[in-house]
Amino acid sequence: MTDKLGMMARLAVVAVMTPIVFCSGAWAALALWYRLPGGRIARTLGSAAWVIATGLLYASAIGWRSWLPLGVYAALHAVVLLWWFTIKPSATRDWRDDVARVPTGSVQGDRVVLDNVRHFTWRSDTDYDIRWERRDYDLTHLVSADAVLSHWGSRAIAHAMISFGFDDGHQLVFSVEVRKSRDQQYSSLGGFFKQFETILVIAGEDDIIRVRTNIRGEDVYLYRLDIERTTLRALLLSYVQAANQLATRPAFYNTFTSNCTTLVYRLARQVSPGLPWDMRLLLTGYLPEYLQDIGALDRSVPITTLRRRARISDRARAAPADADFSRVVRAAMTRD
Missing domain, CATH: 1.10.8 (Helicase, Ruva Protein; domain 3)
Structure with a gap:
């Protein structure tokens, strides 16, 4: 026994x-x-x-x-x-051109001045014109925000960005991305093991969306968020604050805990602390369903209709180089 x-x-x-x-x-x-x-x-x-x-x-x-x-x-x-x-994030690697500069911002009243806003002209992933700009925005003219989802493989996974709109038609995109050095290739598994730093890219839609649709062949969807102006302002300012923090205190990218959507969620929680956690924040292809459930997307129409309206890939690829890109991709978005 x-x-x-x-x-x-x-x-x-x-x-x-x-x-x-x-x-x-x-x-x-x-x-x-x-x-x-x-x-x-x-x-x-x-x-x-x-x-x-x-x-x-x-x-x-x-x-x-x-x-x-x-x-x-x-x-x-x-x-x-x-x-x-002992492994700490770095700010001094030989970075790829598109993430070579870290954006920062300063706020005085209703004015936001942003440095190192990216405005590349892309002909291919290796052929582009490099341009970094200083931009000045008046927050009293901020009128909208769109969730931009870019799919490149599985429908369950997408890269999430936020595009803020102003009443003169200008759009400004904030995108949490992997900051790769010249000798690195992206690896989702490597993203769990301190292989990459994080960068918050600030760019116009004719750069950061066009490169995905027209150069990389990704499938992009644009969803208008239903949020109040005060929330819009607070969310944009939280992005500026996050950019400034990354400029002074580099951070590692993590595929699970610190990626494009989880960081968006943390920023949104600063504005609305009651936002619930959901697995769709990781399975980002289903983020529109989550946004509709919490009331951030129009609830008067089915999500399938919103998804059909939101797809901008074909219009983006057909847009002439000298056209107003943001206006072209939004044409007919309210039609079924």
Whole structure:
């Protein structure tokens, strides 16, 4: 009886410890793969050595029926964690041209002055005219905000932006994006492991939307938000404040906790603290349904109708280079 109870206890320990060691070991292996200094060879060797050591220590713990190997593993994992927390975001990499400058803003009464507003002319992803501008806006002329969703693959995932409209027809887009250096390619998995910094790009629609529809072939939808002017103003100013914070205190991008939509949600919570959390804030392709549920989109028509009206990709691709891009893409948006 005693032997049977002992075996059951060992099996219970194995059942508990196996997922713990597997998950913590996998995390550490990926952390080493993405962030260990020394290039690809060093990262490969470091990650492989960790996997081998984890497997040997866990096998030894089971084979020897001893806690000592697990104690050694815990100590090694603590070293990895200590190293991980020493990795800080940078503001001084060799950035790609489209994220080379960090926008900032100053507010005096109703006037907002923005520096490093991007206004590129795109012919391809590698051929473009670089232009950064200082712009001055009067918040008394702020009249609208649109949620812009850009799909590039799965319908469940989209990049989310906010475009603020002024009564003279000008639009100003705020977009939380990955800040990539010249030698980096985007990886959603790498986004969990401090591979990228965050940048808040401020740009006109003829730059930041046109490059997605006309150059990258993404499918873009534009939804008019139903929010009051005071909320519009507070939301825009919260974006300016966020831009200034990133300019002085760089931050890592995180695929799950600090991405384009979760940061929009945090900013919106500053304006309306009662906003509920929802999984559709992560599955951003379903963000319009969430926005309609909380009353930020027109509830008088079905979401399928709103989605059909919101699609601007074809109009964007047909827009002449010298046309008023924002006006063209909004043509006929209220028709069924």
